[in-house]
Amino acid sequence: MNSLPTAHRRAYEISAIDVPAASRAGVELRLVAIDLSAPLDAPQLSVLDDGERSRAARFLRREDAMRHAAARAALRQTVAAKLGLPARDLRFLRDDAGRPRLAGIFDGWRTDGLLDFNVSHSGAYALIALSSMRRVGVDIEARRERFDWRTVAKSVLAPREIAHLESLAENLQHDAFYDAWTAKEALVKALGTGISLAGGIAGFEVLGGERGTGHAPRVHPVDPQMSDDSGVADYEALWCPAPAGYAACVAWSRAARVPAHG
Structure with missing residues (x-):
């Protein structure tokens, strides 16, 4: 993956994790493998909004910036795929505990409250949990x-x-x-x-x-x-x-x- 030109370089790969007990409760899990050496202008990161880009830019270490940016972009892609909406058009807010949630109305459709989701990242990986039935943490x-x-x-x-x-x-x-x-x-x-x-x-x-x-x-x-x-x-x-x-x-x-x- 590292030998590919920037135009084709993938910043991350998302895969589903099979956890039967969580699935029975209506909870889905995604593992995100992050290429910490990918460019910060990788095409997959184009879905980020200005605020997310600004937060990534504040990290002193480049790999921390990539980890944050890739995790947020992967979260957008995962939630968007679940709802059938464009990833770049999603709007997020944070509650008092700092948990991200959907906000606003997209094309006349209320999106806030449709899904509960949570994301965590460490090293070269991120983990995402999402559910329309349960409140989740990961x-x-x-x-x-x-x-x-x-x-x-x-x-x-x-x-x-x-x-x-x-x-x-x-x-x-x-x-x-x-x-x-x-x-x-x-x-x-x-x-x-x-x-x-x-x-x-x-x-x-x-x-x-x-x-x-x-x-x-x-x-x-x-x-x-x-x-x-x-x-x-x-x-x-x-x-x-x-x-x-x-x-x-x-x-x-x-x-x-x-x-x-x-």
Whole structure:
């Protein structure tokens, strides 16, 4: 792909991820493989609006700019394909939690509220979740080999989770941390501002059972007395397939959402 001239260079490739449990809930997943060395004027990026281009231009590192631009363009392409609309004509807003959502009316058709979607990117990949039936959240993280999970443990993990990781063999702790991190981020992104547990993502637990691709985190608050306020129990999560060296998780609301109609 790198040898192609600019006019034919692809900045990213999108593929569907088969996650049966998510599919049964009406949640679709797309993996985006990003060419971090592609030019920022690659044809696929022409769908971005001025605001998205400006945000990409503010990154100091070129690969960060490409990662952001490609993830946004892929999100546009994915949502547009689902709705049968031109990708460059979609308008996005952000809610108070920073989650993107469709806004406005396209050609007399109301688009806001038709889909809930979420995007995450790390390294050379992005992950997109979308659903017309559920509120969704997603997270993907590159497992940085030299990253010491203990430096952020107290801000990410509950006390029992830290103890659980420390009980594992040294060579298993790194991956276990990233599994916990992606699950918590996916749940919080799906939940938005609804989480009120003290301690943020360290205020609920996801470890304790089997983990990794195809397994569901055991989600529960650290303090059972706060379960009614947290909202965490209203969401399901599942670790999903990810490229080698990455961890990924998707979360969705147990209750179906009511989509808007044009």
